[in-house]
Amino acid sequence: MVQKKSLSIPLLVLLVLSFLVSAxxxxxxxxPAREAVPVPDGDFTMLSGAYLLMDGETGEVIHEKNGTARRYPASITKLLTTLLVLENLELTDEVPFSRLAVMSIPVGSSHIGMREGEVLTVEEALHALLLMSANEVANALAERVGGTMEGFAEMMTQRAKELGAVDSHFVNANGLSDEDHYSTAYDVALVARELLGHPVFLEFMGHHFYSIGPTNLESESRNLYQQHKLLNPQKDSSLFREDVIAGKTGYTRMSGNTLVTVARREGRTLITVVLESTGQIYEETCKLLDYGFSLVETxxxxxxxxxxxxxxxxxxxxxxxxxxxxxxxxxxxxxxxxxxxxxxxxxxxxxxxxxxxxxxxxxxxxxxxxxxxxxxxxxxxxxxxxxxxxxxxxxxxxxxxxxxxxxGGSLLGLGLKLLLGGAALFLLLFASHVRSKRRQLYWRRRRTGRSTTYY
Structure with missing residues (x-):
């Protein structure tokens, strides 16, 4: 007598799964490619020399002007400094301040009055860096991570290239003016997008106010305030936006005003970078954000x-x-x-x-x-x-x-494969379930002689 053979359930399931993964x-x-961007509605004239609007989830450029043109970034450089610090140090690590870190910044530049030999934690230093744009703090963090400020600048350029920011070159951690220190709106947006993967960055950005307590050399507390007007309602309530979750300001005479802003609304994240602005930088940033959120994705x-x-x-x-x-x-x-x-x-x-x-x-x-x-x-x-x-x-x-x-390349085809494969897998598992119940019924009858229906 010829015995009929059938495929085992596990083997059939394996075949179905192989069908699914063939898609x-x-x-x-x-x-993603950034050769073309849509043209905004109506009058979208902006005076800034370069700007860019990026989808924070995909990295797609939605709109730009001179997005890959080299410009001086000023203090938005500190976003890359922050990234390297988060990647190399713990928040509880100590950051000592050398004489060079304190004394090498120009008179009149942003600082919080740190002294030679003073020590902060990384958490305190990052707040000073992000909220107050403290240049001596950027120097001290650079020495802590890179050994020297020059060594850290080399790390910055290398890390930027790893992110795809290939049109940038950095010579310091704070963004103070130097002809060899430059970036692009696109490159800066890539750095900001990478930072979004660090929850502690977004946590610090949500602090409108932060206080550094007494240190080894200072008995008084230092109070820090968020300088980005779209992030801090106490800075300018008319500009404050609830959807803005992160950002960084910058200014030097060489760079003009620079601004990075990250906003999130209804699950969408947008990144704006505005460079070489002579004024209205917040209004132009808001114009970019409003335009981006008005678009429909397909x-x-x-x-x-x-x-x-x-x-x-x-x-x-x-x-x-x-x-x-x-x-x-x-x-x-x-x-x-x-x-x-x-x-x-x-x-x-x-x-x-x-x-x-x-x-x-x-x-x-x-x-x-x-x-x-x-x-x-x-x-x-x-x-x-x-x-x-x-x-x-x-x-x-x-x-x-x-x-x-x-x-075999379209969402429709892939969906059809998944639907058919899922249906086949369900039928196979149901058949296995029924077969198992039938075996149970058979042995129950053998033991008790009763007839019971199982589903």
Missing amino acids: PVVRGAEL PPVLPETAMSRPASPSSSEREQPRTALLSLETSAPLYLRADEDLAGIRTETDLPPVLASTVGTGDVAGIVSYYYGDRLLATRNVVVYGWEEDGRTALSSGGKSPGGSSF
Whole structure:
């Protein structure tokens, strides 16, 4: 007699799971493309020499003017100083003040009157740095972390590059004027975005007032007040905003006014950087924030005609035609005004009809541009995430994870796979449950002779 064999439940579950993971991962790139930004409504004239509005969650640039142009940052440099301190020291660590740290700052620059040989904790020093922009405190923290102020400046430039801030160079921890000390609005925004991952930074930023108690050399307390007017209602109640959660001010004669601001509303986080301002810096920051919060996010969709491309066979391989499966490199959203309809979005693709034989998994195959009417919303890279040969699909995890949308690349296709896979998994588990109950019923009958129904 021939015995019928069936797949075990664990094996079927494994097959279902393998079906699910065959769909490409949808994940946003850490540094999305920033070639194009939407044009704000109406009169959006701003006098500042450079500014930028960034989505704090995705890192996408929403709007900018001279966002990658080098400018003098002034005291917003201290955000990078703060980042390195948080990454290298504990809040309870001590920070001693050398003669060089205290005496090397110019007369008239921001300070809290620290003395040579005096000691603060890191927590106290960071409050002085962030609230009062104390330059001698920045020097002391630099010596504590980097050994010397020069060594710390090298650490700053290196850490900035690691974040993608490649157009910056730092020679001090406080931002005092120097021709070789420069950054960009985009680079500063990247630093601010990285700081959002440190809860203690946001905690300190929420303090309008902080008092440093007596130290080893000072018997009186030092009272510190938040200088950023959008953060402190006692500074200027007409400018204070409830949605602003962090920021840093800056000013030198070389830089003009500079300002970094982070705001959060209804789950959205925005970062603004304004450089080279001669006035109205808070009003211009508010204009950027209000514009950003008025926009509606929508996910980009890869056009059906751009979901795949044939590729030339390599001369070193068998002459077998291959088809490249394509996806968007990043899932960072597009931004529309509240009164604009999704149906108004159009796309233009720049993809060769046949890909070169040298193109591999994870490589950029072309670009797709998104427009609303004649207005360019964004440009996205299209990448290869898998191949189809002889009717078989081969996906590779060795390349870049696609972030766009298509079936095998679209959000619709991925959702369909998940839905079908989830339904199959549910049926398999239910069948297993019923089979188990039937076995229980069988043995109960063997033991008691009673007939009982179990569900």
